[in-house]
Amino acid sequence: MSIAVDYVVMCLLPHSLVLMTFCFHHAATTCSKHCYCSESDGGGKTVRCSNQQLTAIPQDIPNDTRRVYLDFNLLTSIPANAFAGLSHLAELDLSHNDISQLQPGAFRGLSSSLQFLDLSANKLVHFTADSFEGLRARANLTNNPWHCDCNLQMAMPRVDLEPVSLTGIVCQTSDPEEMSVQGLAFLLEPDVDLCVVMKRTTDVAMLVVMFGWFTMVISYLVYYVRANQEDARRHLEYLKSLPSRQAKSEESSTISTVV
Ligand SMILES: *[C@@H]1O[C@H](CO)[C@@H](O)[C@H](O)[C@H]1NC(C)=O
Numbered sequence: 001m002s003i004a005v006d007y008v009v010m011c012l013l014p015h016s017l018v019l020m021t022f023c024f025h026h027a028a029t030t031c032s033k034h035c036y037c038s039e040s041d042g043g044g045k046t047v048r049c050s051n052q053q054l055t056a057i058p059q060d061i062p063n064d065t066r067r068v069y070l071d072f073n074l075l076t077s078i079p080a081n082a083f084a085g086l087s088h089l090a091e092l093d094l095s096h097n098d099i100s101q102l103q104p105g106a107f108r109g110l111s112s113s114l115q116f117l118d119l120s121a122n123k124l125v126h127f128t129a130d131s132f133e134g135l136r137a138r139a140n141l142t143n144n145p146w147h148c149d150c151n152l153q154m155a156m157p158r159v160d161l162e163p164v165s166l167t168g169i170v171c172q173t174s175d176p177e178e179m180s181v182q183g184l185a186f187l188l189e190p191d192v193d194l195c196v197v198m199k200r201t202t203d204v205a206m207l208v209v210m211f212g213w214f215t216m217v218i219s220y221l222v223y224y225v226r227a228n229q230e231d232a233r234r235h236l237e238y239l240k241s242l243p244s245r246q247a248k249s250e251e252s253s254t255i256s257t258v259v
């Protein structure tokens with residue numbers, strides 16, 4: 001608002017012809033309802049919607065916009081395809097909002113153009129790789145209450161953001177808690193593995209299953225040997241009852257080697 005008032009005051013005082021053309025130029029390019037637009041020398045619009053108490057992203061941002069400033073508003077979530085029409089967008093400032101949710105595809109359509117994305121000073125807790133699909137921008141992710149856990153660690157290989165962006169993920173909480181990564185940009189700590197507990201649980205599960213199988217195999221073997229011993233004993237008794245002594249000794253010797 002103050003910017004607008006300044007413009008009006010400036011434009012009401014016709015100091016010089018230069019200043020008047022300056023005012024004219026800016027007044028002529030006011031675009032979106034809550035925003036101020038300006039055309040930069042290099043071409044492409046800059047749309048400033050800072051500090052407007054916005055709770056939703058304006059839908060009337062011109063499609064040739066290069067820079068959008070939406071900082072210091074009340075945004076809580078970025079829906080899918082929120083900026084999909086803005087194929088020239090190079091810089092997007094969403095800092096100092098209450099954003100806790102970036103829906104999958106939130107930045108869809110920006111992957112080839114976006115160079116800088118400011119998400120600092122928001123309420124981001126969980127990193128959702130699906131939201132950043134294909135983005136190669138440099139992102140400012142600082143000043144968010146990041147929860148560092150195995151999910152976050154697993155998401156990292158799927159992220160194309162400029163690697164320096166990840167230094168902004170400073171953990172406020174973590175799981176497991178005792179890994180004490182709070183206050184660290186843990187993705188840069190080579191020795192920290194937040195998936196280690198999960199791996200340990202999987203190992204234990206594997207051991208239990210293997211032990212179960214082993215027990216079953218052993219019980220079966222014991223049962224099999226016992227049943228065969230019984231058979232062998234009965235067979236032996238049968239042989240003993242036979243009159244031929246030679247057959248008996250032959251059979252009993254083979255049986256004793258078997259048993
Ligand atoms: C912007 O939209 C207009 C009309 O909807 C279209 O003619 C133009 O090609 C679009 N420009 C860009 C850069 O997408």
Ligand SMILES: *[C@@H]1O[C@H](CO)[C@@H](O)[C@H](O)[C@H]1NC(C)=O
Pocket residue numbers: 095120121140141142143
């Ligand atoms: C990221 O944002 C914070 C707070 O908004 C700011 O202080 C810092 O300078 C920014 N860092 C970069 C690299 O732009």
